[in-house]
Amino acid sequence: MAEANRQDPRDDEVVGLCAELIKFDTTNRGGGDAEGERAAAEYVADRLTAAGLEPKLLERTAGRTNVVARLTGTDPSLGALLVQGHLDVVPADPADWRVPPFSGAVQDECVWGRGAVDMKDFCAIVLTVLARWARDGVRPRRDIVFAFVADEEDRGVDGAHWLVDEHPELFDGCVAAISESGGYTYRVPRPDGDALRVYPVGTAERGTAHLRLTARGRAGHGSRVNADNAVTTLVRALARLSEQQWPLRITPSVRVFFERVGTELGVPVDTSSEAGVSALLEALGPAAGLVESTVRNSTTPTMLSAGYKVNVVPAVAQAQVDTRVLPGTEDELLRAVDELLGPGVSREFVSHSPPVQATVDSPWVDAMAEAIRAEDSAAVVVPYCLGGGTDAKAFSQLGIDCFGFSPLWLPEGFPYRELAHGVDERVPVAGLRFGVRVLDRFLSG
Incomplete structure (x- = not known):
């Protein structure tokens, strides 16, 4: 061996x-x-x-x-x-x-x-x-x-x-x-205490759709009532976006990853429900980090910019959102983002790269698996989707x-x-x- x-x-x-x-x-x-x-x-x-x-x-x-x-x-x-x-x-x-x-x-x-x-x-x-x-x-x-x-x-x-x-x-x-x-060792604990050696091979990547959000309102003195405050409008929109639980979207790479690793672990494989996916992620232990970010899209606010003086309500407030998109879901996601932002907030792309998706059942992946198993005969080689790019x-x-x-x-x-x-x-x-x-x-x- x-x-x-x-x-x-x-x-x-x-x-x-x-x-x-x-x-x-x-x-x-x-x-x-x-x-x-x-x-x-x-x-x-x-x-x-x-x-x-x-x-x-x-x-x-x-x-x-x-x-x-x-x-x-x-x-x-x-x-x-x-x-x-x-x-x-x-x-x-x-x-x-x-x-x-x-x-x-x-x-x-x-x-x-x-x-x-x-x-x-x-x-x-x-x-x-x-x-x-x-x-x-x-x-x-x-x-x-x-x-x-x-x-x-x-x-x-x-x-x-x-x-x-x-x-x-x-x-x-x-x-x-x-x-x-891809192609590096991950150890997944088995129920019997032994460890499964998993080698993930990247066959897909979430797309990047970094967004700049802009809210416009009425500038004025900070001490006065202002129902058209751009900062307030933007913060409320960001709160809605942050609290959104995006639905499961199990792509081919993620599905095959769950099926193969779940089978090796001897645990039930259910990718059709939140409960089933949660149980699979728990069973994966440390290796859950390979897939937990790729079972759904994500919209993460990361930057804020507004105002120049504490007693001045600015006319414009902006934020940037790190948005990651699974293959085949971008149009649906952006429509939902627009609904969450609501009136008074516009969006534009800061950077935009589409998702990447190769064939999961590929002779290339087979050759990679063969090369790894020649050096580690216990290796379990599986496809996975990268959360980043x-x-x-x-x-x-x-x-x-x-x-x-x-x-x-x-x-x-x-x-x-x-x-x-x-x-x-x-x-x-x-x-x-x-x-x-x-x-x-x-x-x-």
């Missing part, structure tokens, strides 16, 4: 690569305020060149660099695969960390630093596989396009979305893509089926989901080694 955390000396290269990538401070603060992407991209391009590829460096904005390279396969009749990852990271305050966030320190059997799990680990795994292939003279069966992009942690206007709009020819022939947020939203516009598959073995109790964008971000060395073996097997197939 294969051991998920077995060691292979050839896999050690990935540890050094991950540490080196983390040392590039590629902080993306949003709104065009970013740094370090060019240096990281040049490092990646050098590694690709050393592996025999011919990378292209492309920029919309100086310093916001993307790297794209194609490796030609042995069978031109097969559809090409896109392997994409981002090099930028969110900010990190060194005062909050146990180690400097851009040190790439290797300690406690982990590689530490901002980007360790989002997503320089996957980039290092990909580069390690390519280096191994170059040494061993391996070529894949199908063409593989490798894209290392900028600006994923903001709007992608200097990264994936720009590439899709301005350089779609680079992805000619690509029928599927893999990237972050990735650059899949850009690449899916080219008709590419996008999957979350960045394989990683995680030890019991490792707080993987809390570490992305969190403090003391780190990735297990054993997880990186596992990822190299799984991805090598998957890409070679």
Whole structure:
């Protein structure tokens, strides 16, 4: 039986690569305020060149660099695969960390630093596989396009979305893509006390419909009666929106996740009622976090803006709402939002990206499952829907089926989901080694 955390000396290269990538401070603060992407991209391009590829460096904005390279396969009749990852990271305050966030320190059997799990680990795994292939003279069966992009942690206007709009020819022939947020270990307690090892593969993403709400009223003195106060109108609308319990909407990815994991746990699977879904979420334990945000749409107020002086009633009040939309539900959701807002409040999109949905029963998912089970024979590989979003939203516009598959073995109790964008971000060395073996097997197939 294969051991998920077995060691292979050839896999050690990935540890050094991950540490080196983390040392590039590629902080993306949003709104065009970013740094370090060019240096990281040049490092990646050098590694690709050393592996025999011919990378292209492309920029919309100086310093916001993307790297794209194609490796030609042995069978031109097969559809090409896109392997994409981002090099930028969110900010990190060194005062909050146990180690400097851009040190790439290797300690406690982990590689530490901002980007360790989002997503320089996957980039290092990909580069390690390519280096191994170059040494061993391996070529894949199908063409593989490798894209290392900028600006994923903001709007992608200097990264994936720009590439899709301005350089779609680079992805000619690509029928599927893999990237972050899938293929890692989740342990689900069984009733008998044992743990089920679940590996979720992303087959869908909720869409993003960030909204700006604007209420207009009559400006005036704060001491006087004002029945047309824009702040009051807006606050009441936000209260209605916050208190709304959106109905269950069980998409194919979520349904199959519940069915397969529920069956393995030996618990009843009822996705048709609130009570049934609540019971399933309870049975999942810590793994409930994978699906609890994707059984319904969400509208979360996050920003407020009104007024300039405490004794002045402003004429305008605004708020922003982080709205996430399941596949096939957007029109229905926005009609309901309009009813809840009521008269006196208008809405507009701040950003708008449609949901992503690939085929659940796919040969690609089967191949991912086979590659994982070759390294962990007890693995239960299931599809799932991401509650947030990735650059899949850009690449899916080219008709590419996008999957979350960045394989990683995680030890019991490792707080993987809390570490992305969190403090003391780190990735297990054993997880990186596992990822190299799984991805090598998957890409070679």
